[in-house]
Amino acid sequence: MNKFFLMVLLALTFLVATGPNPARAESLASTAERKAFYQFNPKRVDPAQVDKRLKEVTYRGLVLWVAKSKAGKPTVMYMPGSGGNLHARGHKFRWFLDQGYGVVAMSYPGMGGSKGQPSRQKIQSLADQLYRDIPKLTGSRRIVLMGESLGTGVAVAIAAAGPGRTNPPTAIILQAPYTSLVDLTAAKNPILLPFIAGRTDLWPSKQYIKSVKAPTFIMHGEKDRHVPFQMGQTLYRLSPAKNKVLAARAHAGHTSIWRKNVLRPLRKWLEAIHGK
Numbered sequence: 001m002n003k004f005f006l007m008v009l010l011a012l013t014f015l016v017a018t019g020p021n022p023a024r025a026e027s028l029a030s031t032a033e034r035k036a037f038y039q040f041n042p043k044r045v046d047p048a049q050v051d052k053r054l055k056e057v058t059y060r061g062l063v064l065w066v067a068k069s070k071a072g073k074p075t076v077m078y079m080p081g082s083g084g085n086l087h088a089r090g091h092k093f094r095w096f097l098d099q100g101y102g103v104v105a106m107s108y109p110g111m112g113g114s115k116g117q118p119s120r121q122k123i124q125s126l127a128d129q130l131y132r133d134i135p136k137l138t139g140s141r142r143i144v145l146m147g148e149s150l151g152t153g154v155a156v157a158i159a160a161a162g163p164g165r166t167n168p169p170t171a172i173i174l175q176a177p178y179t180s181l182v183d184l185t186a187a188k189n190p191i192l193l194p195f196i197a198g199r200t201d202l203w204p205s206k207q208y209i210k211s212v213k214a215p216t217f218i219m220h221g222e223k224d225r226h227v228p229f230q231m232g233q234t235l236y237r238l239s240p241a242k243n244k245v246l247a248a249r250a251h252a253g254h255t256s257i258w259r260k261n262v263l264r265p266l267r268k269w270l271e272a273i274h275g276k
Contacts, residue, residue, distance in 0.1 A: 032195055034110075034118055037150065037181060041085040044113030050090030053097050057137065060126060061115035062107055065093065066137055069102030074142035074170050074274060075134055077158075078105040079127060079151025081176075085112035089148070092258065096146075099267065102138050106130060120181075120201055127154045131163040144270070145169045145214075149227060149254070152177035153203025156235075160208035171215045171273050173266070176227045176254055177235050179206040187228055209235050215243035217269055219262050221252025245269060 047054035047065040057064040065086050069075050076096045080089055086105050093103050108123050109116035116122065135141045145164075147155030152174040158164050159172055178184045181202035185192050196202060209216075216239050220232030229248065236246040247262045 030117075030119060032192070033120070036185070036189070036192055036196075037082055038108070038110065038118040039083045040108060040111035040118065041083070041088070042110060042112065043085055043087075045085065045087040047086070050087060051094050051097060054093060054103065059130060059133070059137075062109070062126060062130075063111075063113040064107065064130075064137075065103065065105040067093075067097055067103045068138050069140055070100035072275065073100040073102065074144050075102035075104055075138045075140050076144045076146050077131060077134060077155075078103060079145075079147045079154040080105070080108070080111070081149030081151060087112070092148075095263065099270070101144065101270075102140065104130070104134055104137060120203065124154060124157055124203075128158060128161065128163045131158050132167075141167055142274075143167070143169050144171045144173065146173045146175075147177065148175045149178075153181065153205050156205040156208045156212060157203060159212045159214055164212070164214075169214045171217065171270065172212065174216065174218045174232075174235070175257060176220055176224055177205060177218060177232055178203075178227050179231045179234050180204040183231065184227060187231075188226070205235055206238060209239050212239065213241050215269075215273055216241045217245045217247065217266060219247040219249075219257050219266070221254065221257040222248055222250045223252060224254045224257070226254040243273075 044063060047056055053067045054065045057066045080086065086107055093105060096103055106127060107114040109118045131143065134143055145155040145159055155172060155174065159169055182196055182199060185196055218232050218236050220229050222229045232246065236244060247265060249257060249262060
């Protein structure tokens with residue numbers, strides 16, 4: 001734990017014990033949230049360095065990487081994890097593009113040139129609006145939701161709430177999903193739990209997924225040290241989707257799950273839904 005974050009925790013402890021000024025407590029709580037969950041790389045990178053099919057689009061202060069789909073294929077709305085930037089996911093975008101899918105990849109506030117400070121409310125609000133506006137950006141209403149780690153909560157929330165009910169996604173792909181950030185904190189960093197235990201908004205996917213019936217593909221490594229594999233199992237069990245897959249791999253970790261032994265069945269699954 002770095003010194004800054006320790007200072008934040010000590011300050012929060014003092015405020016909780018002495019009856020804080022509400023505005024001050026909220027400010028410190030927001031700082032703690034950002035330090036705990038959002039380790040974004042702010043560096044802006046030209047998407048052409050990854051693939052010339054990708055173009056940068058500025059949207060409500062966010063930096064997006066966008067590529068249109070081939071005829072008959074949907075667009076993949078990609079919500080990344082908590083670390084790095086979009087450049088670190090370039091190989092995934094190429095994988096989708098090579099199969100004809102379009103891509104709209106979102107840089108969260110504070111990531112990859114996007115403006116603003118990240119928070120759960122801001123990330124989800126912008127993601128919801130972006131989902132609604134993808135037809136304007138790409139010309140297609142057919143959308144696959146792809147969430148990676150932190151982004152799995154964003155994806156499930158879109159599918160469960162207004163945007164996804166109005167225009168249901170054709171499919172949902174979740175890489176290393178968590179049941180909620182409160183659960184994840186309890187499992188991985190319980191010292192922080194007192195500061196967020198009352199937060200019911202921190203992407204409780206275990207509740208939201210119960211109303212998501214779109215085809216769902218969950219990939220999770222059994223040796224994942226960042227998000228416990230059992231959380232992916234729980235979401236698979238709770239999902240009411242008739243077409244659902246849990247691609248578990250015994251020797252895979254948090255990032256090493258993106259390998260051929262998962263991508264082959266993912267490709268066949270997507271082709272069964274959308275065609276070749």
